[in-house]
Amino acid sequence: MTLAGSKTHIHGVLKSSSEDFIVEEIPLYEPCGEGEHLYLHVQKTNMSHEHLIRHIATYFGIKKRHIGSAGRKDLKAITSQWVSVHLPGQTVSVPDSIGGIKICTHSWHKNKLRAGHLMGNKFTLRLREVLKENFNCLEQRLQALQRNGLPNAFGPQRFGNKNDNQFVGQYIITKEWDKVIAVLLAGTDRHHELADTGKFQNALDAWPFGQPAQRNILEALARGKSAEQACKTIPHTLSKLCVNAFQALIFNEVLKRRVAANSFNTIVEGDLVWKLDGGGRTFEIALEEVGSPEIVERSMQFLISPSGPLWGSKMRHPSADIERMEQEVLDGFGVTEEHLIGMKKFAEGARRPLCVPLKNTAISLEKDCVSVQFDLPAGSYATVVVEALLTGDL
Secondary structure, eight states, X not given: OBOTTTTOOOOOBOOSSGGGEEEEEEESSOOOXXXXXXXXXXXXXXXXXXXXXXXXXXXXXXXXXXXEESOOXXXXXXXXXXXXXXOTTOOOOOOSEETTEEEEEEEEESSOOOTXXXXXXXXXXXXXXXXXXXHHHHHHHHHHHHHHOEEOOOOXXXXXXXXXXXXXXXXXXXXXXXXXXXXXXXXXXXXXXXXXXXXXXXXXXXXXXXXXXXXXXXXXXXXXXXXXXXXXXXOHHHHHHHHHHHHHHHHHHHHHHHHHTTOTTSOOTTOEEEETTTTTOEEEOOGGGTTOHHHHHHHHTTSEXXXXXXXXXXXXXXXXXXXXXXHHHHHTTTOOHHHHHHGGGTOOOEEEESEEOOEEEEEEEOSSSEEEEEEEETTOOHHHHHHHXXXXXX
């Protein structure tokens, strides 16, 4: 499935500077003005989520677990969002900035801000090096995305800097420990070559200190531990991240098939329907309802969407040809039902909408760039929008 001007692959550069990628969180609710949780509306530039939380925790003298947020924002960007700070019974002075973080405003609320407590994000992006004659094509593609919906793929950042987290996750699930190690220690530098030839102590001595998981594996191997024992040193958070990346890989593969069949935004027989306006609930519809005017209208209004798999032992399954197709994709990676049961400590499984709305779109040709604006629901990726605009492919 392609967008307008599909034969034209447009050259454009994103994120040449932080000003080219601006993210504004759309909150689920506003602080009420009273309670034990100080809500800070913050703006950061080129700062990781970890640094944001650390700076705030240090300033208020509390543990990081007492700080809440609705979600992580991009690193190389200017981003604004709410964070909550649990300060029961305290009266505090709030500065204009903390460690390079701008405090835009603040208030109080009765509960901690938690992951998912947001409606979505507003993006303002600047694409550099775009030829003026390609502007109309970009505009048509953006209009098509707003009209038809965005295929809700996971973006490349989900898969890590080396685009290999998903394979680590796959081999953790299938318990192929030698392959887990091979992926984590792969590379072309001298320390990678030392590891590849079994010189684990030499590789450990040369390995960068900024990669503790790899160093822990090498230390275990140098001490004569088995591949499985070495993999047990991988932090749970990293293992979970990689398993989640594998879930994302399978979801994207299923989505590709639905896009190719022109059904990523159409409810078909067997679908589990995602309620876009109802807190992420899924439901089944009767066969006679498929293709009915009501279902078609609700799909066109982006009130509902077909859903795709985030595999796990507790995931709800579709039926008919959709179930067979999703199972076929999973089978292609050698993952069985037994494996899914074993991975529940990392991920229990869920569904995710295949199609999401792209709202409040705007595009303009500026002196040295094309400016693009749009809103996305929580969990959807602006980089997927950019790829669709530049390539014309969904």
